[in-house]
Amino acid sequence: MTDSLAHPKLRYTPAAVPGASQGPRTLVILGSTGSIGTQAIDLVLRHPDRFQVTGLSAAGGRVALLAEQAHRLRVRTVAVAHEDVVPALREALSSHYQPGEPLPEILAGPDAATELAASPCHTVLNGITGSIGLAPTLAALEAGRALALANKESLIVGGPLVKATAVPGQIVPVDSEHSALFQGLAGGARRDVRKLVVTASGGPFRGRTRQELESVTPEQALAHPTWAMGPVITVNSATLVNKGLEVIEAHLLYDVPFEQIEVVVHPQSYVHSMVEFTDGSTLAQASPPDMRMAIALGIGWPDRVPDAAPAVDWSKAQTWEFAPLDEEAFPSVPLACHVGALGGTAPAVFNAANEECVEAFLAGKLPFNGIVDTVAEVVAEHGTPAPGTTLTVPDVLEAETWARARARELAAAAAAHVTEARV
Incomplete structure (x- = not known):
């Protein structure tokens, strides 16, 4: 395993700031x-x-x-x-x-x-x-x-x-999950890492089958049980697209293969992610669901900011649950792993198509399950990037533009089909 972009044991010294002196x-x-x-x-x-x-x-x-x-x-x-x-x-x-x-x-x-x-x-x-x-x-x-x-x-x-x-x-x-992995990786040598375990709250529809998700409304999708977030990321959490994006991000940040990254449902959102080592030990980072903890570590590293956020109150009895992800009801995570493995502009297509589909869902033009289904169709049409292709910013922008247009076309076609069926 090579040195990653976000290596918790490396102390990066930023370029000198002209005229800067010791201080804040x-x-x-x-x-x-x-x-x-x-x-x-x-x-x-x-x-x-x-x-x-x-x-x-x-x-x-x-x-x-x-x-x-x-x-x-x-x-x-x-x-x-x-x-x-x-x-x-x-x-x-x-x-x-x-x-x-x-x-x-x-x-x-x-x-x-x-x-x-x-x-x-x-x-x-x-x-x-x-x-x-x-x-x-x-x-x-x-x-x-x-x-x-x-x-x-x-x-x-x-x-x-x-x-x-x-x-x-x-x-x-x-991100709270990647901050947790960042901290967990500091607890051992990179060669001894067996697996990254990314936790997911499961969103508001944890435990529902794919069939039960068909009738989900935007109002229901926006009612996240744990976190207060913007509409797009809240819907992404409901579809678990957000978790799929986090798996791609973890792969890129820490140079860990997709087959060594696992998503586990943890409804309480106290354990933000875990690192499993080859000796069977697992290190978990735990704190109440509050983004200020991760933000403070991000802007203060390698120092910790005192009282950045509340700590776990161990004087109170509490139970934390963990369960495997239902990939049939929530196919976004395996789709994201596929997209991440494709590389090139495929992740940009995935992300852009999803944003358009979320907008269509919130406008009542696409069913809940149609979000990921449509994204998968756009990704499939995009195809596999040519081997050895060097990615450029114009490539990303062009792929995003195409993906957004195609996602809008497919969403509109789906809405027209639903209208015809009702008539």
């Missing part, structure tokens, strides 16, 4: 108004002696919150993806600053987050949702920054590109 670790937070970003800012504000945020980026849909964050953190730069929100952002910022007090620099446009990711700092936290996070990930790595990675799509759609750019130890994963 400087951070850039991408996706600051989202779930990961807001929780990271909560940690920073509680530990001003440890962290200093120099830049924030957001899509631009929550201008008032972005301006408030910028003011509270006294950042140098704010980036937004949509140029048309700049006047509103400047006005919102002005309301927080005294007359004559300089406002933060504003970067705007589709490349704004990428530019910010390469700016001088110690660590970049990529909390952007979607494959648009790939370019900022590459920019941060190329600039020599430590990368706290919550944007799993960077690895899913651009794994070979990220692997070619990063050096071992430069990436610290922020």
Whole structure:
């Protein structure tokens, strides 16, 4: 087993930041108004002696919150993806600053987050949702920054590109499952790792058969029993597509073959993942379901941030369950392993098609089981990448565009078929 991108025993030293002196670790937070970003800012504000945020980026849909964050953190730069929100952002910022007090620099446009990711700092936290996070990930790595990675799509759609750019130890994963694996792998030699065990809550439909899942509604799919997340990732958790993506990510991060990665259902979500070693020992990382634990490790590594999140209360009786995954009811995980093994642009096709199918499901145009079924059809039509093909960013974008268009066509055809059947 070779050194992985996220090697817990390697201490990566980021490129020197011009003019930097000893003091709080400087951070850039991408996706600051989202779930990961807001929780990271909560940690920073509680530990001003440890962290200093120099830049924030957001899509631009929550201008008032972005301006408030910028003011509270006294950042140098704010980036937004949509140029048309700049006047509103400047006005919102002005309301927080005294007359004559300089406002933060504003970067705007589709490349704004990428530019910010390469700016001088110690660590970049990529909390952007979607494959648009790939370019900022590459920019941060190329600039020599430590990368706290919550944007799993960077690895899913651009794994070979990220692997070619990063050096071992430069990436610290922020997903709770990959953070748990990161910590578990520190407990033994890489040659002694037998298996990675990725836990899954099972979502709101744990225990249901495939037939019982046919009538699932969007409202039911959005009611996750453990985690509070955005609509796309919540539906992905219900279909277990999210777990499939995490298996691909674990394979890329830790250089572990797919046949040595197992998904186990754990409804309580206290054990975030496990590492099994060749002597039969299994190391598990446990904590209550709270993303601040993984975020704190991502931005603070190799140090731990005190009281980042609550610990397990061992004074209370509790029971934790583990069960094998029902791959017939939830075929997304084996499909993801197949896609990951194909490599090339196949993972990008898988991810893009799924996003379109989730949107169709939420709009009432596709049944719940139709999400993964349609994704599988798009993946099959895409075919097997040619051996030895070198992946490029344009390749990824072209594959995603095709996959989205084809998924929309198939979803529309399925909706038309249902309408005809009702008539």
